[in-house]
Amino acid sequence: MLYNNGTEMPHWLAKRASLTPERIALICEGEEWTFRRLEEEAGRMARRLAGWGLKKGDRVVLLMGNGLHMVTLIHAVTRLGAVVVPLNTRLAPEEIAWQVEDVGARMWVVDEDHEPKAAATWRSFGTTAYTWEELTRFPEKEMELPSRLSLKDLHTIMYTSGTTGRPKGVMLTWGNHWWSAIASVLNLGLDPRDRWLASVPLFHMSGLSILMRSLIYGMTAVIHPAFDPAAANRSIRGEGVSIVSVVGTMLSRMLEDLGEKFYPDHFRCMLLGGGPAPKSLLERCKEKGVPVFQTYGMTETASQIVTLAPEDSLRKLGSAGKPLFPSELRIVKEGVDLPPGEAGEIVVRGPNVTGGYWKRPDATMEAIREGWLYTGDLGYLDEEGFLYVLDRRTDLIISGGENVYPAEVEAVLTAHPAVEEAGVTGRSHEVWGQVPIGFVRLKAGESITEEELLHYCGERLARYKVPIRIYFVSHLPKNASNKLLRRELLQLIPKEGKGGRDW
Structure with a gap:
C-alpha cells in the first residue's frame, strides 16, 4: 500500500525545531x-487561531x-494549513480593501503602525480585523497541531503590483517554496x-523566501524593520551576516555608506535582484571585492529562478546567470x-513556478x-546559455521602430559621477511614436x-536612445522593495515643464 506519493x-x-532546537532562528531588534x-x-x-475557528484553506x-510578530503569524497561520496573504503596507486604503x-x-x-x-477599510465588508494584542488574548484550543504537510497545498497568495488594471493574486504552494529554496542552495x-x-519587506517574495x-x-x-544602509553594513560587519538580498x-x-572600508571575509553573497543593474555599479563592486550574484525572478517563481553561479560572478558581469536546478528557460518571439x-x-518553467x-x-x-x-520580460541568451535581462516588456520604448530599453539608458545615466540614480520611461511623440524621457537624482553636493x-x-548611446528631456528630481517612485516604478515617472514632470530637444 502506498502511504506517501512523494508530496508529503x-x-x-x-x-527544524526537533533537529536543531538551540540553533538561532531569528535575530530581530536585539x-x-x-x-x-x-x-x-x-x-x-x-x-x-484554531480556538477562534481558523481552519485549513482559510485565507x-x-x-x-517586519518583526517577530509577523514571522510568528506567518508560521502560525500556515501551521494550521491556512493560507497567508501578506499585503503591501504602502497600499492605499481602497487598494487594501479590494x-x-x-x-x-x-x-x-494589523500591527499598531x-x-x-x-480602520478606514474594514467597515466596508464583513471580514474582522484584529491587532496582535487582541490575538494574544484568544484562548488556546487544546489540540495536536498538524505534524505533516503536503507540497501540493496552498501556502501563500501574494498580490503582484501590476502595471495595468487590478493586481493579481499569485498562488504559491508549499512545493513552490520548497523547490525555490532547494534550487537556491544547490547554486x-x-x-x-x-x-x-532580511531588510527587504517580509510581505514581498524576496523577504518571505528568506523565512x-x-x-x-x-x-x-x-x-x-526597514532597509537602512548603515544598519545593513553593521549587520555584515558585526552580526555575522553572510548573505544579503538587495536591489x-x-x-x-x-557601498556609499561603506566608503573606504571592506566587507569581512565571512560575507559571501550579495544577492542582487530587481532588474538589470547598471554596469558601473557592478564594476564598483568588483573593485571593492563585493561578491555580487545577479538574479532574475518574480513572485510567480517564488523568488529567483535564474542566478549567477559563484564561479561566473566576474566572468559574466551583467548576466543574471543560468536557470537554477531544476528549472528551464527559453527566449521566444x-x-x-x-x-x-x-x-x-x-x-x-519549473516546480517553483506558480500554478496560476x-x-x-x-x-x-x-x-x-x-x-x-x-x-x-525581455532578454536574450548568449552562446553559453547565460541570460541577460533587458527590461519589462511593458516598459519597452519603441521609438521610430527601434527598441529602446530603459535599463540601458538608466545604466548610462547612473554611470555619470554626479548622478545618484536614474529612471527612464517613454512619452508619446507625433513623429516617432515614443521617445525616452529621463529623470535623475543627483548625488549630494x-x-x-x-x-x-x-x-x-x-x-555613449545611439541617437534614438538619448532622452529627449532629462528632469532633475528629489526622488524616484519606488515600491516597498525599492524597485523603480517606471510607470509613475511621468507624474514627476512639472506641469509648466515644456521644451527640450526637438526630434
Whole structure:
C-alpha cells in the first residue's frame, strides 16, 4: 500500500525545531530566538487561531511591518494549513480593501503602525480585523497541531503590483517554496554559519523566501524593520551576516555608506535582484571585492529562478546567470524559440513556478501555456546559455521602430559621477511614436546641467536612445522593495515643464 506519493513530509517548523532546537532562528531588534522558541511561539498562536475557528484553506491577510510578530503569524497561520496573504503596507486604503475582499479573507491582522489605515477599510465588508494584542488574548484550543504537510497545498497568495488594471493574486504552494529554496542552495551552497539579512519587506517574495529558507536550511534570519544602509553594513560587519538580498538602489547606498572600508571575509553573497543593474555599479563592486550574484525572478517563481553561479560572478558581469536546478528557460518571439543573441520574451518553467492566479482563470491561461510561464520580460541568451535581462516588456520604448530599453539608458545615466540614480520611461511623440524621457537624482553636493547630461548620453548611446528631456528630481517612485516604478515617472514632470530637444 502506498502511504506517501512523494508530496508529503513533516511540517518544516516542527522538523527544524526537533533537529536543531538551540540553533538561532531569528535575530530581530536585539532579540534572539532559537528554533525551539520559534516553534513554541508559533504553536501557541496557532492554537489561539484554531480556538477562534481558523481552519485549513482559510485565507488570513497580514498588514504588518517586519518583526517577530509577523514571522510568528506567518508560521502560525500556515501551521494550521491556512493560507497567508501578506499585503503591501504602502497600499492605499481602497487598494487594501479590494485585495482583502478579492481573496475572501476569513480574518486579517494589523500591527499598531497600520491600524489607522486598516480602520478606514474594514467597515466596508464583513471580514474582522484584529491587532496582535487582541490575538494574544484568544484562548488556546487544546489540540495536536498538524505534524505533516503536503507540497501540493496552498501556502501563500501574494498580490503582484501590476502595471495595468487590478493586481493579481499569485498562488504559491508549499512545493513552490520548497523547490525555490532547494534550487537556491544547490547554486549558492550552504555554510552552517550562514546568516541571511532580511531588510527587504517580509510581505514581498524576496523577504518571505528568506523565512522559508531559514526553516529548510536551519539558517539564522536577521530581520530589520526597514532597509537602512548603515544598519545593513553593521549587520555584515558585526552580526555575522553572510548573505544579503538587495536591489540596485540598496546596494548603491550600502557601498556609499561603506566608503573606504571592506566587507569581512565571512560575507559571501550579495544577492542582487530587481532588474538589470547598471554596469558601473557592478564594476564598483568588483573593485571593492563585493561578491555580487545577479538574479532574475518574480513572485510567480517564488523568488529567483535564474542566478549567477559563484564561479561566473566576474566572468559574466551583467548576466543574471543560468536557470537554477531544476528549472528551464527559453527566449521566444511569436511562439518561436530565438537563437543566442536575439532578444525576445523570457519564458520559464519549473516546480517553483506558480500554478496560476487566484480567481483569474483568464490571466492564468494567458500567462501559463503548456507549463511554461510567459513572464512579459525581455532578454536574450548568449552562446553559453547565460541570460541577460533587458527590461519589462511593458516598459519597452519603441521609438521610430527601434527598441529602446530603459535599463540601458538608466545604466548610462547612473554611470555619470554626479548622478545618484536614474529612471527612464517613454512619452508619446507625433513623429516617432515614443521617445525616452529621463529623470535623475543627483548625488549630494553635485550639480550638472541637462545639456551636459544629454551630451554625455549622446557620446555613449545611439541617437534614438538619448532622452529627449532629462528632469532633475528629489526622488524616484519606488515600491516597498525599492524597485523603480517606471510607470509613475511621468507624474514627476512639472506641469509648466515644456521644451527640450526637438526630434
